[in-house]
Amino acid sequence: MKRTFYIFFIVVVALSFVSCGLRVPSKVPEKVSVKYTKYLEFPVTTFDFKMNTFIDGLLSESNLAPLTIVRGDPLELKYATEVVYSPETILSGVEQQIRDQLAQFGQGFSFNLDTSQFLGQLSGQIELPSLNLESQGTEIDVDEVEIPNLVLVENQSVVIPASGSIEVGGILSSVLPFEEGNFKEATIELTFNGSGGPLSIYIDGSQKSIGSSITLFVKKTSTVTIKNTGSDPAVGTVTLKLTGLKLNYFKNLDLSSVTGEGKLEYETVVNVSLVNDANWYAKLGGSVKQQIAINGFSGSLNQQITLKSGSVTLGSSDTSSNTLEVPLDEVYFKVSDGIQVSGKLTLSGTISADFRTAKPTVTVTPQVTLKAIKNYKITFNVPLPTNVSELSFTEGSGHMIVNFTGIETIQATTTFGSNTSTDNVVEIPFAGVSLPSVVDITLEANVTDSTISYQAVLPDDQDIIIETAKVSKDLLQGNAISINYPIPSDVKNLVDSFDATAVINVDYNIKGITSQINLAVSSNIFDPATLSFSDTDGATETKDIKAENKHIPLDSMDAFTFEATPSVGGDITLSNVSLKDGAYAKFQPRLATFEIDNVSLKGQQYDLGSLASIDFSQVFSDDSAFLKEFDYDISAPINFDISNADIQATLTITISDTSYTLTNGQEEDLGDVIEDLLKQGQSMEVSAKVETGEGILSKGSVIKFNLSLDVPFNVTASDSDVVLTQGDLGDLSILNDLASIIDKASLKFKTWNNTTGLAARIALIDGTNTILTSDIAKANPSILLTPDQMRSIATGNVKYKILVPEGQAVSLNYSGVINAVPYIAVELKVATEVRVSSGN
């Protein structure tokens, strides 16, 4: 038994010491050594750099003209020009003018009086007005909650020593109806009856003014202290109240203790404007959503809303959520009245809210579609047809019907002239109507689409008869063509004469017109002629205006001319014409042939003048000056070609006082020359001269030269580092202190997205000594800073440089961005020793 006890005793003693592990010191410690290490990540900033903003600020478009900036990836500067001499192009300007004016003449000189003319005017597409479905919000006019006065102390006997204070204790925890709150207005009323004093009030250690309205933040845990600031003891009774209380922030406010009914109610009204200035009615489908937003709200909320338009009720509902959707009753209401969303917001129970920075808001969002329209007006103007000065229909004329897609007509009232028709379809009665006139349609219809197409038809059993129509002679004759095209100076200088072949086909068809119509043509290209047009009974016929292989010398000619003048014997009067039969005259002239041949060149030199003038010293200056330091791969080829002609010609290009003469088929690339000018910041002046021998350019012959310049910003720092920006770091002597406690600091990036094409390096330099360099171009850059480097930086006179290192190729991508979220990762390491004894 004893043996067991001894074993047990030894075990428990051993256990005791194992559990201890404390090494008792041999002497009282005289110093304390502490090593504190901690890893800290601290956000620095967010950095959003957009290359387009940078480049737009860097390169001025006006300085670069006539170069254009191609905003691509990479950015490019481009310029191109081409000069062509050929029979096809030599008179291309006048050819185009003739085509344009003939097309205008065709439209203006025709007139048309048949069914299609009116069906076209009464067909088309309209859009129903779009309803404004944007959310409309308004503030609820509440920024405070008034609560009854609070009595903290009433007629309490006190004895407060001189300069002493007495604490009201935890009275606020039982008196305040909220956990914490901010009174935007509160008055502290302190009544002291007795001797001594005066007394002052402190709440949470801060003195508060007594008897005037103040802002006051209090909690149930706040401490209220009455201080005797006098030199004699204050003996008497005190009453302490908070009055005139208006809360603009509260947490867990018990409404049952501050309001009679235990709730707060607010009226809300939001007017939803659907369309402006509409006199029609609509049925809407869908719902209206209302959302209540109160800063910092928690607690019980109820909202009740009624939707009305004028006196028409469209729906109502309620919910205990902050979002309420009320379905709309499909009844007609006047759309311009909009929808009035009237609501009542009820807060009850124990609630929290913060009105300090914003009032509560109510936001109404209509989620509706148009189901039906009523009293909806559609108006068409029916004008007189082109060139027609008078038009009336017989009393015996019938009607057209308008068919709709997008709506299903329920009832339509249509007026045209003095006629009115009411039916479940749209009928347009033409009887006795004189044009111009207006068709007014008042519709009630179900809506199936927001886009309404309408198409008029003339029923088979209906006919519409023109009683009288007059086609105006003056209107017809006002459609004359007159072209006067000055001959370009370069053409006139280089060309002696040429042969021209040109044909204008005038297609026409005339029906129901007995009067003769004439067109007189005079031109120095076309042969003079007078064309006569008569009734073709609707068939299409053609007459021509020609110039066949006409030799045209330019030495006595300053301009090409062409005039076509129509003439009619008098006004054309029609009567009793059925629209189904119709009466019309339609003209469609067109330039069928325009050929230049046998262009005879004079054989002399012609100066084309300055093609481009760019001052690179202006383009690449100040912030963009670094761009001159790069090596470019500039392409600037010049081509000079003469094809299908046996003519001696040369082109002389002069670029900033250096001339290059090219003969037929020769090509020269001026890229290196331009790069030199760019890098030296000089002006680039480009001019050209053409010199031709005598000869003939026949069909297919071309003399052409072109210059294209392309400066892509795919560049290389070939010879040395290119400094993008640099400056002084300023006074960072604080780093001296940090160096002793920072083991390692890194600038890292939580996100790093660089699509600019810039591949740069950052360097910190002290004189000739490079303290730190780091590549910030790679995918996830990180800059490590050691304590030694910090000390070097702290010595001052340190410059920072952001540069493109020698040999590095970079590009400027216009759409590029740098999105960076840098942060500092610091490993703090503080090792210190504190001696607690002098060692004696």
Add this chain to the structure above:
Amino acid sequence: MKKFRVVLFVTTLLICTFSASAFSISSIIDPFGTFSNLALTRTDGTALIKISPTVDLQLSQNLFNMDNLNALLNEEEITIDATNMQSAIDNGMHLAFPLEVGAYAHLNLFGLHLVPYLNASGSVSVNLPRTFSQILFDNTLLESNVEDTVNGFAKSNLRLNVGVGAMVKDFFVTGNFFVPVLYSDAERTYAHASYTSSASPSNVNVEFEAQAVLVSALNLQGIDTRWTDTAVVSQELMDVLSQDAGISLSLGYGNDKFGFAVNDITIRPASARYAVNVNANGSANYTAEGTDITADATYTISDPEFSSLLTPMNITNPINVTAYYKSDGFFMWGATGMYSLSGDWAAKAYAGLNLDILKAYYIFGMIPGFYSNGIGVEVNLGLLNADLQVAMTTDSLNPLGSSTPGLSAYLKLSGGI
């Protein structure tokens, strides 16, 4: 400087001590303190009269683990990092001083035992929000969001007890006057701290707010100068005892084997007429977007504000029940437990050898979340007795590894016949 060295040593020794607030594991089973049962005085060997002063000091902490404690005591390097401070990071920084200093006398008048006593007991503890230790010791990463509120972060229930117990056979009753020396106002004592960090938008925000409200039956303002005169001290104490002291009763039963007691049955609550408040708050904010950077920081810490209370605060101690079972043979062992209506509980068990003039034992104690392993020696020289107990405690069942040890010291002397 020598004095300072001693203070340092004592401080470090105190730092080594550990237990939870209001938790005493010091004696085998002490008649006073956590497992209080007056009937246990019957076994202190008193034939006629005995006087016994007792000192029970403890300090709990979760800042220093064993390695750092040894480093502190032996002039080695203390390493403060996320690993070593894991307990503080996980649970917040705790610091607690439970203490009991007092004496009792025991008169055995032919079977009527009278036990008058005087002691100061209770604890002072601080439990800071985890946010502080997380910011100070843990790795602080981007997008960190930590927030913690501790209501009653500073707790105190220090009180002065004067009383007398009467015991006939195995039954006893105790009448006790208690004076609140320093009690915390749980409702108005709180600490809140938060740290939020956001990379995009770039923002760091640190906030803290704390308030401590302590109440006392003693006027603490100027007590350091006022209590230099013993006449003033005794007068003020007598005034407090007569006016503001609370009255409580303990009832119980105990014999050589087992016993139980119901303590702190309040007859009259004590009154605290004085208060001291301290407020602190501060915030720091950093925001940046591009090169637009703003940073600001403010803080205020109020001086302690002393005042009297307009309405004295009633102080009561929750009723607790204790029980024990023990065997005092050559191989002695026992167990005891305490449950308070406030929800606190404690238990311990011991075993050892009893050679009459010398007792040596191992003792294991626990309260929620904490464990203790201790050894004790009691010497009985007849007229004089001495009981010394030293215990090491940890916050985990395994006392090794990263746990933060503490130490408690208990010394009871007694003399008499």
